[in-house]
Amino acid sequence: MxxxxxxxxxxxxxxxxxxxxxxxxxxxxxxxxxxxxxxxxxxxxxxxxxxxxxxxxxxxxxxxxxxxxxxxxxxxxxxxxxxxxxxxxxxxxxxxxxxxxxxxxxxxxxxxxxxxxxxxxxxxxxxxxxxxxxxxxxxxxxxxxxxxxxxxxxxxxxxxxxxxxxxxxxxxxxxxxxxxxxxxxxxxxxDVDPENAWRRLKPRKHTAKYLAVYRAVAAWRERTAQLRDQPRGRILKDEAIDEVATQAPTDAAQLDRLRSVPKGFSGSRFGPDLLTAVRDALKDPEGYAPVIERSRVAPSPAAGAVVELLKVLLKARAEDAGVASKLIATVSDLELIANDDNAKTPALSGWRREAFGEDALKLKRGELALVLDGTRVRVVEVRRAPRASAAE
Structure with missing residues (x-):
């Protein structure tokens, strides 16, 4: 050939x-x-x-x-x-x-x-x-x-x-x-724009200072990896970006004290450029920090238990439809639904809402129940008894 x-x-x-x-x-x-x-x-x-x-x-x-x-x-x-x-x-x-x-x-x-x-x-x-x-x-x-x-x-x-x-x-x-x-x-x-590199990661905090440094370090790593044609992880690990953003080191001594940064990093060819990126971000953290939309719905104390129920419902509905459950919803989708009936998630729109999302909301409202039938889970509607009138 x-x-x-x-x-x-x-x-x-x-x-x-x-x-x-x-x-x-x-x-x-x-x-x-x-x-x-x-x-x-x-x-x-x-x-x-x-x-x-x-x-x-x-x-x-x-x-x-x-x-x-x-x-x-x-x-x-x-x-x-x-x-x-x-x-x-x-x-x-x-x-x-x-x-x-x-x-x-x-x-x-x-x-x-x-x-x-x-x-x-x-x-x-x-x-x-x-x-x-x-x-x-x-x-x-x-x-x-x-x-x-x-x-x-x-x-x-x-x-x-x-x-x-x-x-x-x-x-x-x-x-x-x-x-x-x-x-x-x-x-x-x-998208390989270094300024958007932070979007692929998972910032853990929402303060302007943290997010500004987080974005700056992620952008520095992306730019360096592109110029050197090396994998991102060989420049700096993801967990190190979080620690640098948390501690915001501005000199070599502070950088070397970070546990997730390789020993002697400040004296390497990368160290000075990384510190420059941090210092530049700290000049105007409010202006440079990315805006991350946060849910206005307070996390539900029962969200963990609801997610577990939704997992069972998802598996049952996926089996009924003969389709892989991951195509319908992910664990992240279930966590969003557990906390917010109007969550912005694909599982609550289009064909996914028909296949699963609507039932997920009904389960949360107590309108559906999960019943073990032998080795299979069945989804059944809950019939609520009518309320007695005041006269009775």
């Missing part, structure tokens, strides 16, 4: 993709030691064409394929697409419209975050050879075994996609997947 290594070959292949209803896509990349993912291979398969593309080939221009990714008339099919979407978004080619077979598999009842080989096994009755999965995709030349493994992923993906989509259409659940695809293709999910 020979991969595509020239722009002319790639353009000829992409001409075959024009007019196709869909193209199944997968990538092989390396990012264990880098900030930016290193794209090593692209696999693509449509109903009448398939190929393996070598992005590392000297002189190749990926633009013909990126144009396919941008083409709104061709549906792009991935499995567990998030990291692939990130790569193409970085290349300014958001792959829309998108169909993620992992999300679709969850909606079709194949389990939580089902792996590709498991989905192929269940749907196509084929056992995939995964022996080349963890090979070095950046090393050249690639072996026939690597190329065969890589292409098999997209040929099987192209085979199962029509069946999976038809099943969701028949069961009226295709809109569920479409809703998730909109979220996956939201550019905000792949």
């Amino acid at each position: 020979t991969p595509i290594t020239t722009t002319a070959e790639l353009a000829a292949f992409c001409d075959k993709l024009k007019g196709q209803p869909f193209v199944a896509v997968d990538t092989e990349f390396m990012r264990e030691t880098t900030y930016w993912p290193k794209l090593c291979l692209i696999q693509a398969a449509a109903p009448s064409a398939e190929a393996v593309i070598d992005p590392l080939a000297e002189g190749i221009d990926l633009e013909p394929f990126l144009a396919v990714m941008r083409d709104p008339s061709i549906e792009k099919v991935f499995h567990a697409a998030r990291q692939d979407v990130e790569i193409f978004n970085n290349l300014r080619a958001m792959p829309t419209p998108l169909f993620d077979t992992q999300v679709a598999g969850m909606a079709a009842g194949y389990g939580e975050q089902i792996a590709f080989d498991a989905l192929v096994r269940q749907m196509l009755k084929i056992e995939l050879d995964k022996s080349s999965r963890f090979t070095d995709w950046a090393r050249r030349p690639l072996t026939d075994a690597q190329l065969t493994y890589a292409l098999a992923d997209v040929t099987h993906l192209a085979e199962l996609y029509p069946t999976l989509k038809a099943r969701l259409e028949k069961e009226g659940r295709l809109a569920w997947v479409t809703d998730e695809m909109s979220n996956l293709c939201d550019p905000a999910n792949y």
Whole structure:
């Protein structure tokens, strides 16, 4: 098997993709030691064409394929697409419209975050050879075994996609997947602006001083990781950002006293820049601190118990619908609902409200009960006895 290594070959292949209803896509990349993912291979398969593309080939221009990714008339099919979407978004080619077979598999009842080989096994009755999965995709030349493994992923993906989509259409659940695809293709999910890096983390306090330093340190780490092309964690761990924000060190001695900061950090090439970021944030903490919207509803003393009940309800409703519970709601969603009937959460809107959210609110109001029937939990309506009149 020979991969595509020239722009002319790639353009000829992409001409075959024009007019196709869909193209199944997968990538092989390396990012264990880098900030930016290193794209090593692209696999693509449509109903009448398939190929393996070598992005590392000297002189190749990926633009013909990126144009396919941008083409709104061709549906792009991935499995567990998030990291692939990130790569193409970085290349300014958001792959829309998108169909993620992992999300679709969850909606079709194949389990939580089902792996590709498991989905192929269940749907196509084929056992995939995964022996080349963890090979070095950046090393050249690639072996026939690597190329065969890589292409098999997209040929099987192209085979199962029509069946999976038809099943969701028949069961009226295709809109569920479409809703998730909109979220996956939201550019905000792949924002690499250092000033927004704090959004991916979980600040523990809400004071202006803490949040200003938190934002500044997160931005410094993101900027440094990008410039050095190193993973964020190799620059500074997440827990260290919280401790720096809490203690707000302004000199080397204060920085070295922090337990989560590596020993001798202040004297490293990073230390002075980090301290500068902290001091700059402290010049105007009120102006620099991000605004975090806080719920106006006071936490319920019984929220913990309510969350546990909601977990049982979610499992029961997911089993009734034959869908993975994680697609309907997460534990974070349940915690929000436990504290606020009007919480801003996907579980209380759209199809999720119909499948679970409305029942969650009824359970909170005592209008539903959970009954153990053998090994299965049933959800039953609670019939309240009418109140006696004053005359009685």
